[in-house]
Amino acid sequence: MVLAVAAAACGTPSPPAKTGTGVSNTAIRLGVLSDLSGPFGPLGEAVVQGNQLYVDKLNAAGGVCGRKVELDVQDTGFDTDKAVQLYFKMEPTVLGLLQVVGSDITSKITPDMLQQQVMAAPTSWSSDLLGNPYMVVVGATYDLDVINSFDYLVRQGMLHQGDVIGHIYNDDPEYGGNALLGSQFVADKLGLQLKAIQVAATKTDFTAEIAQLKAAGAKAIAISTYPQQTAVAVGTAAAIGLNVPFLVSNPGFDPSVLASPVGPAFQQLVLVSSSVAPFGAKLPAAEELATAYKAKFPNGKPSMAVDYGYVVGIGYGAILKRACDEGDLTRPGVQKAFHELTGVDTGGLTAPLLFSSSNYPSSRQSFVLRPNPKTAGGLDIVDPLKESDLVRQRIG
Structure with a gap:
């Protein structure tokens, strides 16, 4: 048309x-x-x-x-x-x-x-x-958004040298694989331990992956998957008591999830990184x-x-x-x-x-956003546009 x-x-x-x-x-x-x-x-x-x-x-x-x-x-x-x-x-x-x-x-x-x-x-x-x-x-790019969001956690005193971070990423190299580069860069520069888990784009059960990250003592988890997968993973984490920040790549968030049973878990655990302002x-x-x-x-x-x-x-x-x-x-x-x-x-x-x-x-700058079902579009700004020192190091 x-x-x-x-x-x-x-x-x-x-x-x-x-x-x-x-x-x-x-x-x-x-x-x-x-x-x-x-x-x-x-x-x-x-x-x-x-x-x-x-x-x-x-x-x-x-x-x-x-x-x-x-x-x-x-x-x-x-x-x-x-x-x-x-x-x-x-x-x-x-x-x-x-x-x-x-x-x-x-x-x-x-x-x-x-x-x-x-x-x-x-x-x-x-x-x-x-x-x-x-x-x-x-x-x-995906990797820079991930870097900026981890930087936010560091600035909030939620991550320290030696901590374990996780990253669940899908098997699309241009999405999940590219986002993973950001986590790898952060782990290398800040002395963090990264546990990365690749999943198929068709995966619907994240019980094993979330259990692995809980057992590893992950303090924060980046997730770069499709929206339906993000919902399942966050819901699974909440169900087993893994109450740590989930840093969601922006394609992985659909505001309709906030009206679902896992909506409260998203409000509590999820942060979305995006270079574009929310609605x-x-x-x-x-x-x-x-x-x-x-x-x-x-x-x-x-x-x-x-x-x-x-x-x-x-x-x-x-x-x-x-x-x-x-x-x-x-x-x-x-x-x-x-x-x-x-x-x-x-x-x-x-x-x-x-x-x-x-x-x-x-x-090179990203917003950090938190889900809020009362806001049109489902996201509020919790940290304004910023380019972290780590991003400047990565870009050169």
Whole structure:
């Protein structure tokens, strides 16, 4: 389906610009390969909603180079084969991709994206994506979020040299494996003992893993799994009395869990690390976005993924605007504009985004968040955006 929103004022001439694939005299078409019906369905839907809210705002202000932005949204169901087919059908008609959900999906289409110079914003924070000049990675990578969250515990006096920390991570190397790098770095630098446990993405029983970590005397546990797995693991820990902080990577949290039987355990034990502000943040930009969301999606389910989708829109929109200013809306022109941008202001929803080098994360700062069922989106800020000394050491 194509979502076209509020065209620029009729009769406004398009500024002169070189154009190519996905750009006409009246529109700029961007693709979205999301998971709307698979394991990340709630996340994918919320990211699309955030994307759309930014496109609404952009088009209401006149669009880019006098052109409205259109989104071609396709549901992959988190099925790699289906996603690849959708990509090859979509690629000849779009300028770039505003969203791609799934590391395996991203890796399968990357060779063609490089050949065709398609710029994409993956819904992923893997450091493995860094170095690809066509990947718009918005925010801190998984490993940096993990480092910043452990730093928070150290600053709170909850971790000390010699302590045992755990990390339960799924077998996706670009998600769980990348997050594990953060725990390994923290353990090495702070003299902690790390007990890492890899689990299959299909695992549904965490009794043995939680028992191992309790027996090892873990003082804190990072967990980088799918939301359903996170819920089971935290619930299991609470049931056997393992009452230690669980540091949840942001894809592993779904606010709907707070209405489930394990909701109280999440409130007590869980901290979520994210480079993007939560939906219910007491920040002007977040409050403005929440108002727009409720107006457009009155039956929607607020989550931090909405804010992430909106921030991706801000970043991609800034790239398109710079390409317009330089008179080149071709794929090479947009890619050039991408790497000329520094300090993209998101209104405090993230740290300013630095896109000038694809070898480094666009942000290094993270919020630390605590679940709260009374807050829209289910998360409160307990520690504002910070870049730890450990992150600075890791980045160099």
